[in-house]
Amino acid sequence: xxxxxxxxxxxxxxxxxxxxxxxxxxxxxxxxxxxxxxxxxxxxxxxxxxxxxxxxxxxxxxxxxxxxxxxxxxxxxxxxxxxxxxxxxxxxxxxxxxxxxxxxxxxxxxxxxxxxxxxxxxxxxxxxxxxxxxxxxxxxxxxxxxxxxxxxxxxxxxxxxxxxxxxxxxxxxxxxxxxxxxxxxxxxxxxxxxxxxxxxxxxxxxxxxxxxxxxxxxxxxxxxxxxxxxxxxxxxxxxxxxxxxxxxxxxxxxxxxxx
Ligand SMILES: NC(=O)c1ccc[n+]([C@@H]2O[C@H](COP(=O)([O-])OP(=O)(O)OC[C@H]3O[C@@H](n4cnc5c(N)ncnc54)[C@H](O)[C@@H]3O)[C@@H](O)[C@H]2O)c1
Numbered sequence: 484x485x486x487x488x489x490x491x492x493x494x495x496x497x498x499x500x501x502x503x504x505x506x507x508x509x510x511x512x513x514x515x516x517x518x519x520x521x522x523x524x525x526x527x528x529x530x531x532x533x534x535x536x537x538x539x540x541x542x543x544x545x546x547x548x549x550x551x552x553x554x555x556x557x558x559x560x561x562x563x564x565x566x567x568x569x570x571x572x573x574x575x576x577x578x579x580x581x582x583x584x585x586x587x588x589x590x591x592x593x594x595x596x597x598x599x600x601x602x603x604x605x606x607x608x609x610x611x612x613x614x615x616x617x618x619x620x621x622x623x624x625x626x627x628x629x630x631x632x633x634x635x636x637x638x639x640x641x642x643x644x645x646x647x648x649x650x651x652x653x654x655x656x657x658x659x660x661x662x663x664x665x666x667x668x669x670x671x672x673x674x675x676x677x678x679x680x681x682x683x684x685x686x687x688x689x690x691x692x693x694x695x696x697x698x699x700x701x702x703x704x705x706x707x708x709x710x711x712x713x714x715x716x717x718x719x720x721x722x723x724x725x726x727x728x729x730x731x732x733x734x735x736x737x738x739x740x741x742x
Contacts, residue, residue, distance in 0.1 A: 489722040492517030495566040496721070497559070499549050499606055500576030502528040504689035505625060508710030509573050509717045514540040516718060518571065521562035523547045525576070541566060549576045549602030550594075559609035568617060571721045572610045574603040574661075575625040579691050581648030592653040599657035603664060607679075611672070620677030621721045624665050625713070626732060628683045628740050630658025635686065635739075640696035648695065658683075662732055669730030678729040680720040684713050685736025703738030 496513045500506040502524035510520045510531050519541035522528040528544040535542035543565035547558040562569060577599045580591050603624055614620030629635045629650040639645040662681055669679040686697035687708040699707050716735045719725050734740050 487723060489516050489718065489724055491571075491722065494518045494570045495521070495562075495568055496571035496573065497521040497523060497562045497569050497606075497610060498573040498575060499523045499547070499602070501531050501573075502526045503531075504691065505684065505687060505710045505713045505717075506573065506575040507531045507534075508714035509575060510535060510542075511538075512711070512714040512718045513571065513573075513721060514538050514542070516722070519566050521545055521558075521566055521569075523549070523558050523562070523576070525549075549574075549606055550597035552605055555602075555605040555609050559606070559613075563613055569610050569613050570617070570619055570621065572606060572614075572620070572622045573625070573717055573721065574606050574622065576602055577625065577691075579654050580651040582651045584652055587652055591651075595651075595653035596657045596660075599654065600660040600664070603661050607664075607668060611677070614677050615672075615675045618676040620672070620675070621725075622668065622672075622677065622679040623717050623720045624661050624679070624681040625717070626661040626665070626681045626683045627654070627658040628685050628734060628736050629655045630660070630662050631683055631732070631734070631740055631742075635697065637686075637692075637695035637697045640694065642694065644694075646694045646696075665732065666730045673729055678725070680725065680728060680730065681732045682713060682716045682720065683732050683734045683736065683740070684708060685734070685739040687713055699737065702736075706737065708735060708737060
């Protein structure tokens, strides 16, 4: 069959961490191409929901902590009840920490790993049955170049506080774990028509990076990424445009990492 332009009409998506930042941009771009979207977050997703509804698409907000199995099961049930089924899952919810090894307390390690890595596992497990039943699914995990290069460094900026830091060990390990999980899932799920890929953002202008200087002027593409840069890559991996791709990690980083 000849290839077709991207068209997500009739597709239903669940995006976690979609109240703001990269998740909100991804939810809006999926809706722009026709998808109905369940918008999950630990904070109010109302703004994203309203923006999608204003585009004439169905949108449904769900309060959920992706690190809690019971919350995640309820989220998936609510999303399926509201939209009918799920074709697309974007595992985007995440938090960062910038502690050194010795500063990283056990509670910090557990919280970061539980949200970033366990959350990705729990959400995938929760939507797998409905995707398997329909024989179709696109799962896009939002990793990070920190999970490839071992933490992204930000230099002191020119505020009086001189904010700087490198994303910490739990974040780098959890994002690296998301990449390994992406590949494990891709091998397991292709037989069910479910394809699993990841993006690895570099420095992207969101609340997570506010006040930090990543020295982007020395990148081949010498600017910060925007949430829309990430969202377009997520769209590619969530659509028919990537139908022969699974288990891959797409660096969306202005050329920061080339390997
Ligand atoms: N901004 C960057 O430079 C950058 C770089 C690499 C990777 N990432 C990743 O991109 C993703 C999105 O981050 P962002 O930059 O948009 O930051 P952000 O802080 O603006 O957005 C993260 C969202 O996740 C939500 N969230 C946090 N904990 C949650 C939980 N337990 N359950 C449900 N939702 C939760 C937050 O409420 C927020 O809406 C994260 O996974 C982040 O690690 C960001």
